Amino acid sequence: MKPAILIHGPTASGKTALAIEVAKRLGGEVINADSMQVYRDLQVISARPTEEEMDGVQHHLFGHVDAAERYSTGEWLEEARATIRKMELSGKRAILVGGTGLYLLALTQGLSNIPPVPEDVRADVRMIAETEGAEGLRERLAPVDAETAERLGTGDRQRLARAYEVYLATGRPITDFQKDRQPPVLQDGEWIGFALTPPRAKLYQKIDRRFEGMLMQGAMEEARKLIERNLDPELPAMKAHGMPWLAAFARGEITAEFAAENAKRDTRRYAKRQFTWIGRQFPFWPRIPSPELEERMRVILALYREIDRPVEADYS
Structure with a gap:
């Protein structure tokens, strides 16, 4: 090649x-x-x-x-x-x-082998992002995926939303999937x-x-x-x-x-x-x-x- x-x-x-x-x-x-x-x-x-x-x-x-x-x-x-x-x-x-x-x-x-996220879950997280902002997303994410919440801080609303929607859809933190590439x-x-x-x-x-x-x-x-x-x-x-x-x-x-x-x-x-x-x-x-x-x-x-x-x- x-x-x-x-x-x-x-x-x-x-x-x-x-x-x-x-x-x-x-x-x-x-x-x-x-x-x-x-x-x-x-x-x-x-x-x-x-x-x-x-x-x-x-x-x-x-x-x-x-x-x-x-x-x-x-x-x-x-x-x-x-x-x-x-x-x-x-x-x-x-x-x-x-x-x-x-x-x-x-x-x-x-x-990473991340499963598809249902559209209704995406919509719910979008609503949270619009009403609570990055800080609200981080507060919700921290108890279930402390590693990602700490790494992202409040500077990346899009990634925070992605991590939170993955958790809501799968019950697992996104880091679990990121380790399995x-x-x-x-x-x-x-x-x-x-x-x-x-x-x-x-x-x-x-x-x-x-x-x-x-x-x-x-x-x-x-x-x-x-x-x-x-x-x-x-x-x-x-x-x-x-x-x-x-x-x-x-x-x-x-x-x-x-x-x-x-x-x-x-x-x-x-x-x-x-x-x-x-x-x-x-x-x-x-x-x-x-x-x-x-x-x-x-x-x-x-x-x-x-x-x-x-x-x-x-x-x-």
Whole structure:
């Protein structure tokens, strides 16, 4: 198997262009590892690559899921597994790219076997999260899963809600399932990961400019079409960066300027969390701080050729 290349980094850090260039130079194909770019309804809002940007490179798992679905990490992992194996048989190199660190973590370290949570339990926990906030969730979780409650504190309402709904659905703390992981799709030696870490000030400026460009490219029209479908606002696609603010503007609740500024702010905050994720979850991945495409390619090609070099037999 030709070692796969994994490219991770904060939003707007140039992952798409880099992955396409790597695929062109190494005879590879690109597999999406971004939880929003899977949705066909979010072409502009998720910054999904266009046919022109793909430049003839084969892309997989982009825009193939309807916004009404709750696409899970487990579903992505199985589709990624099948795609990687097909590419292996055809002699293609897999280039996995995206900002969803959990996808890449599951790919290389395995996925916890957490049972599905019934929708009524999800709804109950959502109500608790809305009325009691992260602190309320933590207080409820602490007696039944002290380890997770202590680790998360009150800084991650989404994960607190996830841990609490798993307990309500199964009667067991989420840590029990996290300790029982499926074997990873990619074993050690079958992949190499790179983390893009451009200067934050410049990245935040790029995030602002990109959102303004999205508005010109039809982000508002995309948001309106989703609103017209009357989808559950708790669906992942409805929580895409900028989507809640665009929806509020479309409903006449806020001004366009207020929507844009808050969408930019939330995206910058998300990028900051992605930097933190890289530091905690991928501490040994080579960092590429340069924003320049050629410099990034130089680093990737040098390290990739090192691990892809055939091992010479020892006949002594």
